Amino acid sequence: MKAHLLLILICFCLFLTAQDEKHESSALILIYDASGSMWGQIDGASKNEIASAVVTATVANLPQDQKIGLVAYGHRSKGDCKDVEFLAPTNNTDKSKISASLKAIKPLGKTPLAYSATLVIDKLKADKSKATIILLTDGIESCDGNLCEVVRKAKEAGIEFKLHIIGFGLEDGATESLLCAAKEGEGEYFDAADASSLGAMLQRATSATVDIPNGNFTVFAIKNGKPIDAYIRAFPKSRDEKEVAARTYADTAHIYLAPGEWDIEVKPLEQSDVKATTLTNV
Structure with missing residues (x-):
């Protein structure tokens, strides 16, 4: 039986307002x-x-x-x-x-x-x-x-x-x-x-400081109907942003992605023949 990886990616839209004032980092x-x-x-x-x-x-x-x-x-x-x-x-x-x-x-x-x-x-x-x-x-x-x-x-x-x-x-x-x-x-x-x-x-x-907004993307990985431990990497298309990474630990991972286009790779960490799944232009 082939193993199937299901990636659930939920985007919570955030409306960001530009601010001219520069706030001191906590x-x-x-x-x-x-x-x-x-x-x-x-x-x-x-x-x-x-x-x-x-x-x-x-x-x-x-x-x-x-x-x-x-x-x-x-x-x-x-x-x-x-x-x-x-x-x-x-x-x-x-x-x-x-x-x-x-x-x-x-x-x-x-x-x-x-x-x-x-x-x-x-x-x-x-x-x-x-x-x-x-x-x-x-x-x-x-x-x-x-x-x-x-x-x-x-x-x-x-x-x-x-x-x-x-x-x-x-x-x-x-x-x-x-x-x-x-x-x-x-x-x-x-x-x-x-x-x-x-x-x-x-x-x-x-x-990943307290000054950065809470995650606006939720990632949950399932293999054959069961949650699995997976490593998440998000690659920005813009050079102004840095790569973002997280791990699900067989639960839910929350990441914050700034406005723009991203490629998201999800790789199972448990022993598996399932290859990494990539979503482009998210």
Whole structure:
């Protein structure tokens, strides 16, 4: 029996009004995993060493006036679930502060994801500001917190943020709670297995900010009547726009495509003999 791939693409039309006023970009806030497991090795180097170098390089390529905050957890105490600290404030524009802080980190403790997110979200609430939060972690919650619930309640309270989560070297089957939190945070979950893929995922996360409108295209892939994990790439016809990518994780992917013509490629990620499907001039 031949396998059939059905791509469902829904376009939500957005009416965009040109604005002459240039608005200041909102902050990026990185929550960095400094738990003991970051001493784990990938290609002969510790995950902390790799992540620190890749984050530093990514930050160096951000616009000069980009505000970038840094929060670390697990870097001061081995068993303290409240070991979370702002190493750079949310209004920081000094990139060297980020690189110096990362260089000084010595992984040690636990993984309080929910508490870390709570501190960042409470800061946004107190400041009445918005931000793109990027959580970089090599593991799941280890302090009995519920990250997905924290994010859900914050959104219900009207706090404005987007949460992206990058799982770095996570084991198979350890992503369910992280997928939930990213979805509730109107962001994306990204898998990274090495330095190269981590750099690519950080690039995507820092580009898909809270300042960009929510997705106006919804993509859902089905094979033989069942939802499948698929990788989505959208290629702009205009040189003024950048390629957009997302992953369905056997669910629904939301992407924002600026006005204009795009080619959209959908490729099944699960073992399959189905070739990629491409829609042109969308």
